[in-house]
Amino acid sequence: MTAGNPQRPRQILNLGWTLPARSLLAIGLLALTCAVYAQVGGHDFVDWDDPVGILDNPALRATGPIDALERAFTSTLNANWIPLTVLSLQASYAAHGLAPAGYLLANVALHAIGALLLFLALSRMTRAPGASFFVAALFAIHPLHVESVAWASARKDVLSGVFWMAALYAHARHAETPRRGSSLWVLLCVAGALLSKPTAVTLPCVLLLLDYWPLGRLGERRAWLEKLPQFVLVAAASATTLAVQGAQRAMSYGEQMSPLLRLTVGVQAYAIYLGQAVWPRNLAYFYPHPALLGEIRWLPGVLAALLLAVLSAGALALRRSHPHLIVGWLWYLGTLIPVIGWVQVGGQAHADRYTYLPLVGLAIAVVFEGQRATAGRPRARKAAVATGILIVGMLAGAASRQVAVWHDSLALKSHAVEVTQPNFVAYQGLASALVRAGRLDEAEPYLKQAAEMNPSAADPLLDLADLAARRGRSDEALALYRELTRQHPDDARAQANLGLALARSGQTAEGRIHLERALELGRPRSVSTRRWAGVELALARLCETASDSECARLHYGRGLSDRPDEGDASGRLEKLAP
Numbered sequence: 001m002t003a004g005n006p007q008r009p010r011q012i013l014n015l016g017w018t019l020p021a022r023s024l025l026a027i028g029l030l031a032l033t034c035a036v037y038a039q040v041g042g043h044d045f046v047d048w049d050d051p052v053g054i055l056d057n058p059a060l061r062a063t064g065p066i067d068a069l070e071r072a073f074t075s076t077l078n079a080n081w082i083p084l085t086v087l088s089l090q091a092s093y094a095a096h097g098l099a100p101a102g103y104l105l106a107n108v109a110l111h112a113i114g115a116l117l118l119f120l121a122l123s124r125m126t127r128a129p130g131a132s133f134f135v136a137a138l139f140a141i142h143p144l145h146v147e148s149v150a151w152a153s154a155r156k157d158v159l160s161g162v163f164w165m166a167a168l169y170a171h172a173r174h175a176e177t178p179r180r181g182s183s184l185w186v187l188l189c190v191a192g193a194l195l196s197k198p199t200a201v202t203l204p205c206v207l208l209l210l211d212y213w214p215l216g217r218l219g220e221r222r223a224w225l226e227k228l229p230q231f232v233l234v235a236a237a238s239a240t241t242l243a244v245q246g247a248q249r250a251m252s253y254g255e256q257m258s259p260l261l262r263l264t265v266g267v268q269a270y271a272i273y274l275g276q277a278v279w280p281r282n283l284a285y286f287y288p289h290p291a292l293l294g295e296i297r298w299l300p301g302v303l304a305a306l307l308l309a310v311l312s313a314g315a316l317a318l319r320r321s322h323p324h325l326i327v328g329w330l331w332y333l334g335t336l337i338p339v340i341g342w343v344q345v346g347g348q349a350h351a352d353r354y355t356y357l358p359l360v361g362l363a364i365a366v367v368f369e370g371q372r373a374t375a376g377r378p379r380a381r382k383a384a385v386a387t388g389i390l391i392v393g394m395l396a397g398a399a400s401r402q403v404a405v406w407h408d409s410l411a412l413k414s415h416a417v418e419v420t421q422p423n424f425v426a427y428q429g430l431a432s433a434l435v436r437a438g439r440l441d442e443a444e445p446y447l448k449q450a451a452e453m454n455p456s457a458a459d460p461l462l463d464l465a466d467l468a469a470r471r472g473r474s475d476e477a478l479a480l481y482r483e484l485t486r487q488h489p490d491d492a493r494a495q496a497n498l499g500l501a502l503a504r505s506g507q508t509a510e511g512r513i514h515l516e517r518a519l520e521l522g523r524p525r526s527v528s529t530r531r532w533a534g535v536e537l538a539l540a541r542l543c544e545t546a547s548d549s550e551c552a553r554l555h556y557g558r559g560l561s562d563r564p565d566e567g568d569a570s571g572r573l574e575k576l577a578p
Helices: 021-042 050-055 065-074 084-096 100-126 129-141 144-149 152-176 181-196 198-210 221-225 228-247 260-280 297-315 325-339 358-373 378-403 409-419 424-436 441-452 459-471 474-487 493-504 508-523 528-546 549-562 569-575
Strands: 349-350
Touching: 021 050, 021 100, 021 129, 021 378, 050 084, 050 152, 065 084, 084 100, 084 152, 084 181, 084 297, 084 569, 100 129, 100 144, 100 152, 100 228, 100 358, 129 144, 129 221, 129 378, 144 260, 144 378, 152 181, 152 198, 181 198, 181 228, 198 221, 198 228, 221 528, 260 297, 260 325, 260 358, 297 325, 349 549, 358 378, 409 424, 409 493, 409 528, 424 441, 424 459, 424 569, 441 459, 441 474, 474 493, 493 528, 508 528, 528 569, 549 569
Parallel strands: none
Antiparallel strands: none
16 A cells, blocks of 8 residues: 555445445444433533633623624634634523523534544545544544533534534545535635634644545645645634734743743643543543643653654554554644644643544544454454444443533532642632632632642632632731732732722722722733623722722723623713713
């Protein structure tokens, strides 16, 4: 078999799949996916991006189609410009309000559609529906993918996944009968994936890999030329993403790390994902970056680099006789590049959701190698099918248990505390969930442990101060707030909370200074616009108390733009009208 003209794999294990059987496989795939994820219909939102992205997101509260489009294409979500994702969330809000089931079941439906499209695309390209089914099944039910489906705020993952798989199917059709119209469909799917999640920038490269195998058209000039418009879209999406994330300081964590550290942790993440793909246990919603914990170790990075080098060399050496290996391996390596941490966004070392599309490459390599290895050996083929079914069943069971972890904030954060150590973010998150449940006495020890794990972080101390204020210990709260603003003068949340606490204690002049400083620093990404509008309204009231009508009108107006339902503020603004 050569790279330029590879033989397409025949029917998986020569079991004689027919068109009706292929239809049954598709139905089975959908049923399997729904069986694993049906339980999300009884889940709640979690306090991990859901408040900012859904519960308090003004972009979802459109008043009509034109307003919806304007909000979707002019707003950002978690430091990303993803208008199609915003539009899909607007549709969920219009249909279900703030009922979690509507958002989560929509995620399940999109994930199932993506799995089906992957099966259809690979089946069309390879003429191996059985092998394609196993690849799609691994995509559908692998526990690492639970985060992308069972988390409402991960809508961008499943939506971009649908467009990604649709692009594969459109590309398969175009490769069979190249036409301008069929090429346009591929381009539209690439655009849809990029407008859903910018990490789809690697999609044109994956299409080139598939041109190598199984399509065998990489040597054709048009196979390259037709990708040029796609790469233009990729360049535009990359520039937009870098501009948005730069403006919103989303890369602030990475700016504090050396390039060598980011490279080392990224290489380790490649190896970690390989291990989790084979043995998906102790999965959590957040894995803190070693730099945040002060536990930087170089030896694991070196060992991971050696592992990647050996696997890469092996896949390259076998590229002619086993082309599926190099295609699957490069798919895995390449699609992880935007999220591997070399451009660090956020404080995580790695994340389950980042494997959503990359693991497809590993599945292709393993499944099609199994097909090749058992060719001409009927008993081995049947044993391979039985083994595949067993593996899918075991992964489905593990995925179902992982879905239950995402039931609510308490379940999610408690699980992370149990399976990851040390993880100050999980401890702090569990404490916050306990506070919202009214279990204040249980929350405080977790916050203190979080602060001890990472004494340089502002958030645990901030939550401790908030808890002290909530429990009526105002002097303790003020002392903590003051210490926070001393240590972190540019932390907007600390400035805002100190200002609010001072205002409540009657120290209005000093409170105004800190509220003004908070607004000068700007809204943190972790705070919703509606909640931040409360800072504007609080400052407006202090200005009004100080008889500064111009300042009061300014901040009442700004606050009401994001919280128009504040009737008391509206009335006060009307009385201040000149």
